[in-house]
Every structure is written in C-alpha cells, then in structure tokens.
Amino acid sequence: xxxxxxxxxxxxxxxxxxxxxxxxxxxxxxxxxxxxxxxxxxxxxxxxxxxxxxxxxxxxxxxxxxxxxxxxxxxxxxxxxxxxxxxxxxxxxxxxxxxxxxxxxxxxxxxxxxxxxxxxxxxxxxxxxxxxxxxxxxxxxxxxxxxxxxxxxxxxxxxxxxxxxxxxxxxxxxxxxxxxxxxxxxxxxxxxxxxxxxxxxxxxxxxxxxxxxxxxxxxxxxxxxxxxxxxxxxxxxxxxxxxxxxxxxxxxxxxxxxxxxxxxxxxxxxxxxxxxxxxxxxxxxxxxxxxxxxxxxxxxxxxxxxxxxxxxxxxxxxxxxxxxxxxxxxxxxxxxxxxxxxxxxxxxxxxxxxxxxxxxxxxxxxxxxxxxxxxxxxxxxxxxxxxxxxxxxxxxx
Numbered sequence: 001x002x003x004x005x006x007x008x009x010x011x012x013x014x015x016x017x018x019x020x021x022x023x024x025x026x027x028x029x030x031x032x033x034x035x036x037x038x039x040x041x042x043x044x045x046x047x048x049x050x051x052x053x054x055x056x057x058x059x060x061x062x063x064x065x066x067x068x069x070x071x072x073x074x075x076x077x078x079x080x081x082x083x084x085x086x087x088x089x090x091x092x093x094x095x096x097x098x099x100x101x102x103x104x105x106x107x108x109x110x111x112x113x114x115x116x117x118x119x120x121x122x123x124x125x126x127x128x129x130x131x132x133x134x135x136x137x138x139x140x141x142x143x144x145x146x147x148x149x150x151x152x153x154x155x156x157x158x159x160x161x162x163x164x165x166x167x168x169x170x171x172x173x174x175x176x177x178x179x180x181x182x183x184x185x186x187x188x189x190x191x192x193x194x195x196x197x198x199x200x201x202x203x204x205x206x207x208x209x210x211x212x213x214x215x216x217x218x219x220x221x222x223x224x225x226x227x228x229x230x231x232x233x234x235x236x237x238x239x240x241x242x243x244x245x246x247x248x249x250x251x252x253x254x255x256x257x258x259x260x261x262x263x264x265x266x267x268x269x270x271x272x273x274x275x276x277x278x279x280x281x282x283x284x285x286x287x288x289x290x291x292x293x294x295x296x297x298x299x300x301x302x303x304x305x306x307x308x309x310x311x312x313x314x315x316x317x318x319x320x321x322x323x324x325x326x327x328x329x330x331x332x333x334x335x336x337x338x339x340x341x342x343x344x345x346x347x348x349x350x351x352x353x354x355x356x357x358x359x360x361x362x363x364x365x366x367x368x369x370x371x372x373x374x375x376x377x378x379x380x381x382x383x384x385x386x387x388x389x390x391x392x393x394x395x396x397x
Contacts, residue, residue, distance in 0.1 A: 037068055037118065039287055039298030041108055043075065044251070044305040045125060047099040050075075052085055052092045054110065057297070067091075070113035078105040078122070100125040100302050108287070108300040117290040120300035126252040129153060129160040130306040134230075134248045138317055141232045147240060147317060149231040149310075151248055155224040162258035164251040164303075165214040165230050170207045170395070171239040173387045177330050177380040178202040183363040183373070185356045192356075197363075204387035205395065206239065213265040215258065234324075240314050241323045243397065247309045253301070260285055260299050311396065330380035332364050334372040346372065359385070 036057040043050050054068035073085040073092045085092035100106060105122040112118075132152045139148030151165060182197040210231075218224045230248060233240055253261070263283060285299040314323050336346035352375060355361045362381035366373035378385045 036295040036297050037110070037112070037116075038065075039108075039110070039118075039285075039296065039300065041120075041298070042251075042301045042303070043100050043106060044303060045099050045101070045128060046305060047097055049097050050083070050085075050094045052108070053090070054092065068112060072109075072111040074109050076107050076109065100304075102128070106300075106302050116292055116294045118287055118294075118296050119290055121286040121288075123254070123286065123300060123302040126254055126303045127155065127157075127159045128304040128306075129155045129250075129252050131248070131250045131308050134246070134308045134310050136246075136310060136312050136317065138235075139229075139232065141229075144234055146232055146234045146237070147312075148229055149233070149246055149248075151226060151228045151230050151250060153226040153228075153250060158218075158224040160224050160252045161217060161219050162253040162255055163216040163218075163226060163228075164253050164258070164261060165216070165228065166210055166249040166251075167230055167246050168207065168209045169231070169239070169244065169246045170205055170392055171244045172242040173204040173206050173238075173383045174242055175202050175204075175379070175381050175383040176326055177332070177362075177364055177376045178383075179364060179381060181363065182381075183356065185353050187357070190353075192353075200389045201382040201384050204383035204389045205392055206387040207392075213261055213268075215262055215265060217258065235318065236324045238324050238327045240312075241326070243311060243313050245309060245311045245395070247307060250306050251301075251303045252305075253303050256286065257299060257301050257303065309394070326380065327386060328377060328379055330376050332374040332376055334366070334374050336372075 038055045038057055040053040040055075052073055054071055054073070055065045056068055057065075067090045069087065071087070071092070075083045075085075075094075077083075083098055084095045086095055102125050105124055107122050108120040110118040130153075132154055134149065134151055136147055136149045139146060141148065153160075153163070155161075178197070178201065180197050180199075181194055183192045184195055185192055214228075214230060216226055216228050218226060231246060233244075260283070267283070283297060285297060287296045287298060287300060289296060333348055334346040335348045335350055335352045336342055337349075337351060339349050342349040352361060352373070355375075359378055359382075361375040362378050364374045364376045364381060383389065
C-alpha cells in the first residue's frame, strides 16, 4: 500500500503541475518537472518505534522513486515532548519507542538538507476501537465460489465512523513433485551427478500485501458497525491448498484523513492518466511549507490501530474436496537427442543440460543411464523458485 500511495500522489502532482486541466492525449514524457516532497507518516497507538518515509516525486518516465536523504525529522506534542527520528534504510525511524495517546496533539516537523522546512497541522489520536473478529467462511462473489474473509467491528458510541484496512497474507507452498534425489550438471566434466536433494526445497511460504486502498465508512448507517469483505479468494487459487494465514490491520481515521485517502483512491480508479475525464488539482493534505513556497504532498496520520491474525487449512472449509491446482501444471517430460522420438515418448528435443544449468527444470525420475530421465518445471520440484523456504516466526501449524 505504501508504494501505491507514493506512485499515485506523484502521478496526481505531475498531472496538476504539467497539464493543469488539459484533456488532450499527450506523450508520457516530462518536459517540465517540479520536485515535490512526498510524505508517508502513520503514527499509531502501538508502542513501537514509529516510521516515516520521505520520497521525491518522480517523472513519468522514471522507474524508481528517490528517497529524501539527510533530513531532520521529529514530532512534537503539546505536552512538551519531542520525538527524534533517524534515517535508516530509506526511511526515518524514531530513536525511542512511543505511542500516540488520547487527548494529545502531535505535529510533524521536517527540515531538508537543502534548507526547506515543513510541518503538519496538529493532529490527535482517533477513537480506539478494536476489531471484534476476522472470520473466514465459504462465500460466493460474482458467481465464483471461494473463501470470504470479513472484518467485523462495532463502536456503540458511533465515534469511529471512518476506517482504513490493510492485510498481509501468508500461505504454505509444498512442491508437489519434490524428490529426495536431484541431478546436478558438472560443467567441468560435462556430466550429470545424482546428489541428495535438500528438504528445504520442499516446503515454502509465500507472502503478499494488499496494494489497494481499502476504506469503509459507517457515516450513513444507523450504527457504527462494520462487516467488511477485506479479501476474497477463489476456491481454485493454489494459495489456500494447504494452510493460509492473514494479518489484518484496522485503522480508525479522522474524517479529514479519510477524505484524503478516498480522493487518492478515486483518482487511481479513474485510470490515473492524462486523458482521464476527472482532472485532479493539487491533492492537499495536512502538511505545509514553512517560510518557503515548496510543494509537499502526503498526510501526517495519527490514528488508532488494532490487529488480528487468523489461520485456516483448506480441509477446514472444504472437507473431502480436491484441493486447488498448483500454480502451474506439473507434468513430467523427457528430452531426446533423437528427433524421431519427439513427441513420443519425449516432448522435448535436445539436451537437458542447458535448462538444468539455468534452473528451469528439476529432476523427477529415471536412472539417466540407458533409459529416459524425466523432469518437471522447477516450481514443481523446488518451491524456492516461487516462495521463501524460511518459516515465518509467527507461523503455527
């Protein structure tokens, strides 16, 4: 979600600065460019080292976003406290752990190395409303069967109202054609050798985060009650074949923050292109320049957060049913140097050495002497080609 915000803020700024309402198609090359500081600052009620990210807006043709290095970053509150941040791996991390507390105003201050100064408006912590539950159940969406993961929340005082959600999913991957023996090609002797296969290539863990902004408002409802479908997974998606986990974060936002994110989301949904019928102006947040006319984008968000992680196995929800197909078809094949033997019994003509050296294939069966040797595409026998074999510290089976 963070990359999503940076990308779309930069896009909005460039549309506003370069084209100022033009609706005519235009080549995506920047002729004039004005650098804008883009801020991601989300301070919560979690006791931890808080993080802030500063980047520079990019040109359309740029493939990466540059960090704003060497800045002085700190937060003050109306109780006289000051929280300093130190640059660390393309972000700024607070020197000490702290948490936002109710009825206290916080303000972000940024001084860049080229002498520009910026500050936010004072912000207070939003209502602390924990999620009631995160539930996974069989559900149908757009005539597709699958697993619906829903967040349920309730604020009887009706003071929360505006919500933003994030998730990170993790799932177990087991290579269906893994074998305890593998073949390695020895280039020095131009021969194959059989060696024991590492069990670390059999079971892996994939992980993905949401990239879209997920917002919910109960402003028009009689109750401040949320029943939000945060994730839908097709029952034929391989990520739920074995064991699946999702970590959900619920942020309670102020109305101003919600409006900011909602505008950003609508701009992205419109296509985010020059020919979009909706031409946004400069997307103002709660940040401003101090004693200079430099532009700054982003939002200093002080919000409460609650988190919950759930797990489920495929058989928990679909007992007795065949699991989803693997990410690719895992059909064994062999190579033949005799073109007359292709495609029967072998589907590949030539020698396997090149594909083996490039790790495109992995050994499945056969002696390799006299008879045929059968192979599978690497993800079928080695899960590390599509996921990590490092078991997450939080994972439980």
